[in-house]
Amino acid sequence: MDSIRLWSMVQSGSIVELCLEYLRHAGLQILPAWQDEFGHPKGKALGLINSAQMIGGLAGLPFTPFCSDWFGRRATLFVGSVLMLAGVGLQSSASTVRWFVGARVLIGAGLTFGTNAAPLLITELAYPTQRGKLTSLYNSMWYFGSIIAAWTCFGAFNGAAHSMWSWRIPTLVQALGPLLQVCLIWFIPESPRWLIYTGREGRAARVLSRFHANGFDERDPLVVFEMAQIRHALKMEKETSKSTSFSALFSTPGNRKRMRLIIAIAMFSQWSGNGLVSYYINLVLEGVGITSTSTKAAINGGLQVWNLTAALTGAFLIDKFGRRTLFIISNTGMLINFSVWTLTTALFNTLHMAAAAKATVPFIFLFYLFYDIAYTPLLVVYTLEILPYAIRAKGFAIMASSLQ
Numbered sequence: 001m002d003s004i005r006l007w008s009m010v011q012s013g014s015i016v017e018l019c020l021e022y023l024r025h026a027g028l029q030i031l032p033a034w035q036d037e038f039g040h041p042k043g044k045a046l047g048l049i050n051s052a053q054m055i056g057g058l059a060g061l062p063f064t065p066f067c068s069d070w071f072g073r074r075a076t077l078f079v080g081s082v083l084m085l086a087g088v089g090l091q092s093s094a095s096t097v098r099w100f101v102g103a104r105v106l107i108g109a110g111l112t113f114g115t116n117a118a119p120l121l122i123t124e125l126a127y128p129t130q131r132g133k134l135t136s137l138y139n140s141m142w143y144f145g146s147i148i149a150a151w152t153c154f155g156a157f158n159g160a161a162h163s164m165w166s167w168r169i170p171t172l173v174q175a176l177g178p179l180l181q182v183c184l185i186w187f188i189p190e191s192p193r194w195l196i197y198t199g200r201e202g203r204a205a206r207v208l209s210r211f212h213a214n215g216f217d218e219r220d221p222l223v224v225f226e227m228a229q230i231r232h233a234l235k236m237e238k239e240t241s242k243s244t245s246f247s248a249l250f251s252t253p254g255n256r257k258r259m260r261l262i263i264a265i266a267m268f269s270q271w272s273g274n275g276l277v278s279y280y281i282n283l284v285l286e287g288v289g290i291t292s293t294s295t296k297a298a299i300n301g302g303l304q305v306w307n308l309t310a311a312l313t314g315a316f317l318i319d320k321f322g323r324r325t326l327f328i329i330s331n332t333g334m335l336i337n338f339s340v341w342t343l344t345t346a347l348f349n350t351l352h353m354a355a356a357a358k359a360t361v362p363f364i365f366l367f368y369l370f371y372d373i374a375y376t377p378l379l380v381v382y383t384l385e386i387l388p389y390a391i392r393a394k395g396f397a398i399m400a401s402s403l404q
Contacts, residue, residue, distance in 0.1 A: 031156070031166050031167050031293070032162060032166075032293065033162050033163060033164055033166045033167055034166070034167040036162075037095070037164060037167065038096075038097050038100065039097070041097060045097055048097075048101055049097065049100065049101055049104070052100075052101040052102075052104035052105050052108065053104045053105070053107060053108035053111070054108060055105050055108060056087075056104065056105035056106060056107060056108025056109040056110075056111075056112070057108040057109065057111060057112045057400070057401075058108075058401065059105070059108075059109055060108070060109035060110075060112035060113060061112055061397055061400065061401050063113075064076065064112050064113050064116040064117070064393070064397055065116060065393035065394040065396070065397045066393075067079065067113065067116075067117075068116055068117050068120060068393040069194075069393050069394075072190050072191070072194055072198075073117040073118075073120050073121035073124070073190065073191045073194060074117075074121070074185055074188060074190050076113050076114075076116065076117035077113070077114055077117040077118055077121065077181060077185055078181070078182065078185050079110075079113050080110045080111065080112070080113030080114030080115075080116075080117065080178075081110065081114060081177075081178035081179075081181040081182045081185070082110070082178070082182065083106060083107075083109055083110025083113065084107055084110035084111060084114065084174075084175075084177070084178040085110075085175055085178045085179060085182065086106060086110075087103050087104070087105075087106035087107030087108075087109075087110055088103075088107065088171065088172065088174045088175045088178070089175075090102065090103035090106060091103035091104060091107065091171050091174075092168050092171040092172045107174075110178070112400065114178070114181070115400065116393060116396060116397055116400065118138065119135060119138050119139070119380045119384060119396070120191065120384070120392060120393060120396065121188070121190075121191050122134055122135055122138050123135045123381070123384045123385075124191040124192065124193045124194065125189065125191060125192070125207075125211065127211070127212055128212075128226075132318055132319055132381055132385075133315060133316060133318070133319065135380060135381040135384060136314070136315040136318055136377035136378060136380070136381045137312070137315045137377070138380060139311075139376055139377055139379055139380040139381070140308070140311035140312050140314070140315045140372075140376055140377050142311070142376060143304055143305075143307040143308035143311055143372075143376070144308060145177070146304035146307065146308070147301070147304045147305055147308060148173060148176075149170065149173075149304075151301045151304075152169065152170040152173050154294075154297040154298060154300075154301050156169050156170055158294070189207045189210070189211065190203070190207065192204035192205075192207045192208050192226075192230070193230055193234075193389055195207065196227070196230050196231060196234065197234055197389065201227070204227065204230075205218045205223060205227060206218065208222075208223045208226055208227065209223045212226065233388070233389065234389060234390075237388045237389060237390045238390070245394075246394055246398075248390070248391050248394075249391055249394060249395055249398065255391065258386050258387060258395065259395065259398065261382075261386065262383050262386070262387075262395060262398065262399045262402070263398065263399070263402045265327075265375075265378075265379060265382065265383075265399075266379065266383075266399045266400075266402035266403050267402055268331070268375075269371075269375045269379055269403065270402075270403060272334055272338075272371055272375065273334070273338050273367070274367075274368070274371050274375075281296070281299075281300055282296060284364075285299065287345055287348075287349065288344070288345055288348050288356075288357040288360045288361075289348060289354070289357045290357070290361075299361060303364070303365060303368065306365055306368065306369070307368050307372050307376075310368065310369045310372035310373055310376075311372040311373075311376040311377055313372075313373060314326060314372060314373035314374060314376060314377045314378070315377040317373070318377060318378065318381065323378055323381075323382050326373055326374040326378060327374050327375075327378065329370070329373065329374065330370050330371060330373055330374030330375060331370075331374075332370075333366075333367075333369070333370030334367055334370045334371055337363055337366045337367040337370060338367055340363050341360060341363040341364060341367060343356075344356040344357070344359045344360040344363060345360055348360070379399075380396075383395065383396055383399045384396065
């Protein structure tokens with residue numbers, strides 16, 4: 001079980017890399033050297049730069065679930081990591097907006113492969129009693145990447161504020177996640193559920209006996225039970241769903257309800273307002289009178305540490321309070337805090353009240369506390385828990401597309 005926890009952390013490199021791409025890019029916009037290098041992009045140019053990763057993700061999205069189902073979770077994770085490494089190489093050497101955008105598109109495509117396969121592999125490898133926590137910890141590791149991104153930008157600015165390396169070094173740091181995965185993917189076991197689905201039951205039994213049983217006994221009662229349970233579940237799914245294409249996601253009333261829930265929570269997570277800081281923290285802080293680059297970078301870094309703590313707390317509470325309760329607490333808290341956040345910003349902009357500006361920052365932190373205790377850990381785990389195996393990769397891809 002300790003090995004499974006270790007491999008889960010390795011596979012979490014995909015979500016760490018995803019966050020590095022999102023948050024590092026937001027952090028780069030604070031750096032004067034990046035602004036000078038690309039001509040202080042605004043309007044359409046800034047929007048294209050910010051959306052380039054999403055464009056790449058949407059381009060790769062139709063292919064990722066088929067790759068996961070046909071070639072396995074490990075192979076898909078490897079392909080995604082190689083694409084990300086290539087994109088990081090291009091981005092770190094970019095000298096024009098077009099070059100930078102193209103590199104982000106390639107990174108986005110690689111991220112789509114990685115973030116489709118990694119959570120599937122984690123949830124299908126995890127020990128039954130730890131499955132919920134390990135899968136929720138996967139998405140919570142987003143903020144581990146955000147801490148690296150934010151504080152790398154902060155350190156680079158303080159060390160070489162006007163050098164091109166103040167933004168190129170944070171960009172190169174992105175290579176750590178996919179590089180780790182490329183090197184260690186060879187030692188990670190394949191999903192036993194995928195192995196059984198493709199007729200390789202002997203290998204599946206060996207994986208389960210190694211990581212779920214006491215020793216390597218394939219006749220261990222837990223291994224025998226899990227093998228029978230997976231066989232039965234796959235048989236039932238094949239009998240109720242003759243198709244494994246995207247159309248199967250909406251072919252039965254049960255699947256249609258699952259997809260309504262999945263798309264709804266994905267859209268709610270994006271409509272919540274968290275994207276304001278994820279993409280435009282520079283503009284948000286300037287909107288309340290915080291113009292010092294060092295102060296903005298420090299606030300960004302502190303916020304990511306706070307977010308990681310809140311997300312990990314939520315991950316360990318999902319089995320105690322349940323998924324639905326955490327969603328209700330989260331949505332109620334975000335509604336109240338975002339309303340006050342909007343009010344304090346408006347008071348500063350219209351009446352120039354310094355007290356309102358100072359109050360905005362704590363409310364940003366409180367808003368993210370409520371967001372992180374539910375949406376960060378539960379977005380992935382809830383989706384995977386309600387999807388049957390035959391449509392799991394494709395349903396998860398639809399959830400990912402709804403986040404774009």
